[in-house]
Amino acid sequence: MPSFDIAILTTAEDLLSGDTTDSNSSVVVEILTRHGYRPRCSLAVSDNEKEIFAALNYLAQQARFVIVSGGLGSGSNALTARAAARALGLPLVIHEEALEMVRRWCDNHHQPMDPANERQALLPQSAQVITNPEGMTPGFSLNKNQCRMFFLPGTLVEMRAMFEQSVLPQLKQDYPEAQLLHRRTLKLFGLTEVRIRTMIPAGRLPEGIDISYTQDFPLILVNLKASGEEAEERLDHAEALLLQVLGDHLMARDGQTAEGNVGQLLTHAGLTLALAESCTGGLLSSMLTRHPGASAFFNRAGITYADAAKQHWLKVPQAILLHHGSVSEPCARAMATGLRQESGTDLALAITGIAGPDGGTAEKPVGTVFLALAGTTEVHAQRYLFAGDRARVQRMSAFMALEWLRRFALQHLDTD
Amino acid sequence: MPSFDIAILTTAEDLLSGDTTDSNSSVVVEILTRHGYRPRCSLAVSDNEKEIFAALNYLAQQARFVIVSGGLGSGSNALTARAAARALGLPLVIHEEALEMVRRWCDNHHQPMDPANERQALLPQSAQVITNPEGMTPGFSLNKNQCRMFFLPGTLVEMRAMFEQSVLPQLKQDYPEAQLLHRRTLKLFGLTEVRIRTMIPAGRLPEGIDISYTQDFPLILVNLKASGEEAEERLDHAEALLLQVLGDHLMARDGQTAEGNVGQLLTHAGLTLALAESCTGGLLSSMLTRHPGASAFFNRAGITYADAAKQHWLKVPQAILLHHGSVSEPCARAMATGLRQESGTDLALAITGIAGPDGGTAEKPVGTVFLALAGTTEVHAQRYLFAGDRARVQRMSAFMALEWLRRFALQHLDTD
Numbered sequence: 001m002p003s004f005d006i007a008i009l010t011t012a013e014d015l016l017s018g019d020t021t022d023s024n025s026s027v028v029v030e031i032l033t034r035h036g037y038r039p040r041c042s043l044a045v046s047d048n049e050k051e052i053f054a055a056l057n058y059l060a061q062q063a064r065f066v067i068v069s070g071g072l073g074s075g076s077n078a079l080t081a082r083a084a085a086r087a088l089g090l091p092l093v094i095h096e097e098a099l100e101m102v103r104r105w106c107d108n109h110h111q112p113m114d115p116a117n118e119r120q121a122l123l124p125q126s127a128q129v130i131t132n133p134e135g136m137t138p139g140f141s142l143n144k145n146q147c148r149m150f151f152l153p154g155t156l157v158e159m160r161a162m163f164e165q166s167v168l169p170q171l172k173q174d175y176p177e178a179q180l181l182h183r184r185t186l187k188l189f190g191l192t193e194v195r196i197r198t199m200i201p202a203g204r205l206p207e208g209i210d211i212s213y214t215q216d217f218p219l220i221l222v223n224l225k226a227s228g229e230e231a232e233e234r235l236d237h238a239e240a241l242l243l244q245v246l247g248d249h250l251m252a253r254d255g256q257t258a259e260g261n262v263g264q265l266l267t268h269a270g271l272t273l274a275l276a277e278s279c280t281g282g283l284l285s286s287m288l289t290r291h292p293g294a295s296a297f298f299n300r301a302g303i304t305y306a307d308a309a310k311q312h313w314l315k316v317p318q319a320i321l322l323h324h325g326s327v328s329e330p331c332a333r334a335m336a337t338g339l340r341q342e343s344g345t346d347l348a349l350a351i352t353g354i355a356g357p358d359g360g361t362a363e364k365p366v367g368t369v370f371l372a373l374a375g376t377t378e379v380h381a382q383r384y385l386f387a388g389d390r391a392r393v394q395r396m397s398a399f400m401a402l403e404w405l406r407r408f409a410l411q412h413l414d415t416d
Numbered sequence: 417m418p419s420f421d422i423a424i425l426t427t428a429e430d431l432l433s434g435d436t437t438d439s440n441s442s443v444v445v446e447i448l449t450r451h452g453y454r455p456r457c458s459l460a461v462s463d464n465e466k467e468i469f470a471a472l473n474y475l476a477q478q479a480r481f482v483i484v485s486g487g488l489g490s491g492s493n494a495l496t497a498r499a500a501a502r503a504l505g506l507p508l509v510i511h512e513e514a515l516e517m518v519r520r521w522c523d524n525h526h527q528p529m530d531p532a533n534e535r536q537a538l539l540p541q542s543a544q545v546i547t548n549p550e551g552m553t554p555g556f557s558l559n560k561n562q563c564r565m566f567f568l569p570g571t572l573v574e575m576r577a578m579f580e581q582s583v584l585p586q587l588k589q590d591y592p593e594a595q596l597l598h599r600r601t602l603k604l605f606g607l608t609e610v611r612i613r614t615m616i617p618a619g620r621l622p623e624g625i626d627i628s629y630t631q632d633f634p635l636i637l638v639n640l641k642a643s644g645e646e647a648e649e650r651l652d653h654a655e656a657l658l659l660q661v662l663g664d665h666l667m668a669r670d671g672q673t674a675e676g677n678v679g680q681l682l683t684h685a686g687l688t689l690a691l692a693e694s695c696t697g698g699l700l701s702s703m704l705t706r707h708p709g710a711s712a713f714f715n716r717a718g719i720t721y722a723d724a725a726k727q728h729w730l731k732v733p734q735a736i737l738l739h740h741g742s743v744s745e746p747c748a749r750a751m752a753t754g755l756r757q758e759s760g761t762d763l764a765l766a767i768t769g770i771a772g773p774d775g776g777t778a779e780k781p782v783g784t785v786f787l788a789l790a791g792t793t794e795v796h797a798q799r800y801l802f803a804g805d806r807a808r809v810q811r812m813s814a815f816m817a818l819e820w821l822r823r824f825a826l827q828h829l830d831t832d
Contacts, residue, residue, distance in 0.1 A: 045457045303717035306715040308760070
């Protein structure tokens with residue numbers, strides 16, 4: 001009896017030059033998960049016939065489906081086809097249907113059909129060929145005892161296309177809907193996992209809802225899973241219960257980003273924004289402008305490292321810099337106020353602080369960050385002390401700023 | 417006979433919430449590789465005793481060393497310890513030395529020593545305990561036939577500390593130096609892999625040097641590997657040969673980043689920099705300021721999305737915006753020139769373009785990007801057409817700008 005249903009095997013020249021390995025297996029995991037399958041095991045081995053052979057034998061005992069990527073084609077000397085043939089006790093033969101695919105590809109791409117290309121069609125006898133819409137190398141599938149194995153090339157774009165076009169439909173045929181796993185993710189800001197656990201009304205959640213927690217710093221991800229009948233309805237119910245207590249901290253859901261959502265909220269609220277970033281060095285601007293359509297709300301940002309830049313671009317009075325320093329509440333306020341006047345935007349947000357590792361003092365240690373937000377009627381400012389290294393302080397500062405913008409935009413939409 | 421020497425097993429609640437799995441296995445791979453070991457197999461399974469049991473049995477046949485992370489501690493109900501005890505046919509017992517470690521940790525952290533904490537010391541009989549300097553849960557090691565297995569908690573910071581402190585020294589004892597794999601990586605910009613292959617004097621490279629290529633867009637990484645006697649000397653020799661033809665394109669080596677190196681070059685050359693970013697939205701500023709010490713050369717950046725911002729902060733004449741548009745060579749030149757005057761820096765670099773997906777025209781399609789660099793004596797500008805989606809166009813633009821800065825700083829250092 002297989003202890004898990006779907007297993008993934010990736011082969012690569014070298015586990016470390018492991019972009020390939022990692023991205024192939026994570027792409028397969030991501031597609032499977034999106035369609036409700038739950039891959040339970042992922043194995044990566046080097047491009048070596050003996051190792052692939054051992055891995056295939058192991059996985060065939062463990063899983064009903066094995067998805068293999070890599071080690072096909074002439075570049076890898078058809079390693080995986082050889083290993084598969086050995087594992088199944090089958091001879092390698094030139095497969096006519098595969099040969100025809102290779103020939104057609106060569107014709108279409110004006111390449112000569114040489115012996116190296118012919119070897120692409122060397123497959124274990126009785127293999128069923130899988131069409132490759134993106135490249136020359138065909139894939140194939142085979143059964144070993146009760147296990148069905150799919151073999152795909154390692155090139156990401158080819159692998160993805162073949163997986164979606166050929167493997168998924170077969171999985172769907174063999175898998176009853178009731179076994180599928182349905183999911184929701186809530187991405188929360190401003191609460192620790194421990195705090196979230198105490199807030200969740202555990203006893204009141206519907207039966208058969210599985211909750212787990214992961215981190216995408218500084219967000220906490222609450223993952224809900226359910227399968228079987230009415231899984232979606234139970235998830236709806238569970239989500240509604242969670243949002244009653246946690247909704248105020250919700251920054252994004254599955255497939256969304258915090259900054260993408262904040263950008264949409266600002267656009268929806270018709271608010272324009274200018275930023276002044278010092279210790280975050282452009283991180284927040286870069287996050288917001290990664291998404292298309294940012295120009296609908298984003299006017300400009302001043303990354304004002306030098307004091308002179310704060311004076312020129314943000315009109316921070318020299319007296320403030322002299323008496324309070326550039327990392328201070330008065331400076332943050334002046335940056336936001338001056339910037340708003342310069343840019344004419346609805347909102348101007350300023351971040352100034354000490355990201356470290358140097359520059360901290362007893363009074364203002366590393367992690368000290370001031371935020372200020374200038375709106376139509378008032379300026380709000382606050383001092384924070386964030387823990388962690390430079391990257392964490394920068395990231396936490398950017399997310400806290402997003403949180404301010406999110407709350408402002410929501411309030412604005414409410415009062416409209 | 418083991419077919420590979422070091423195998424990695426990670427367990428996680430769910431392969432998808434797989435930050436944990438991926439980062440743990442990639443951290444182990446990275447540390448092993450840095451010390452010259454070549455991990456050959458990495459397996460990830462769900463937190464399930466039967467699956468961990470099957471995985472341990474499989475890996476014990478394949479490898480001389482197995483490094484396991486996850487499934488220890490009370491959170492996971494000591495799954496891995498149970499599976500290990502079953503795989504080795506040993507009873508689980510409260511291990512006195514481990515119990516003492518847990519007790520000491522509780523004392524130091526003012527936590528009560530309750531039954532849940534005691535279970536942390538429930539290990540397979542004859543296990544050797546591994547100290548955890550960062551947390552409560554001890555690790556352990558065991559032998560199965562000719563295979564030595566190390567069990568570490570899944571929390572990254574604990575796992576890393578225990579691995580470096582306890583596992584590595586044991587590996588070093590058992591592994592003769594000659595088997596170690598030595599590596600170099602050259603990160604190149606501005607050449608395709610195909611072009612690099614034709615430039616490399618393959619016949620002249622020393623014996624036993626293995627070359628492979630990976631991508632970290634837009635950089636191409638050339639990886640050199642060697643083992644056995646005088647591996648370092650042979651690598652030195654190979655590297656010198658490669659740098660003769662490729663050195664002009666070298667942006668970074670192992671463990672370095674392109675932006676970190678450019679920052680150091682500018683600092684070393686005593687050059688100060690201001691940036692004007694439009695289509696890259698702060699990406700380049702953010703990259704440069706991620707590294708400590710950026711304030712030595714970085715003065716400011718204007719992320720000038722709105723035309724008004726280009727006029728206010730960069731003094732771009734309105735006539736240029738009207739007649740040529742903001743994505744044009746005259747505008748890029750005016751941005752760089754105006755910015756340099758505003759900031760008083762040695763260098764001012766401007767990026768303006770269409771990152772997409774919208775905003776392209778027949779004359780200026782998506783991917784059209786203008787760079788301009790204003791230095792002490794002249795302004796240089798160029799038009800590019802970069803392929804790919806928004807993220808790729810932004811990233812390629814930022815790297816091209818880094819390349820300009822790198823070449824300018826090198827020339828400046830040369831003529832000094």
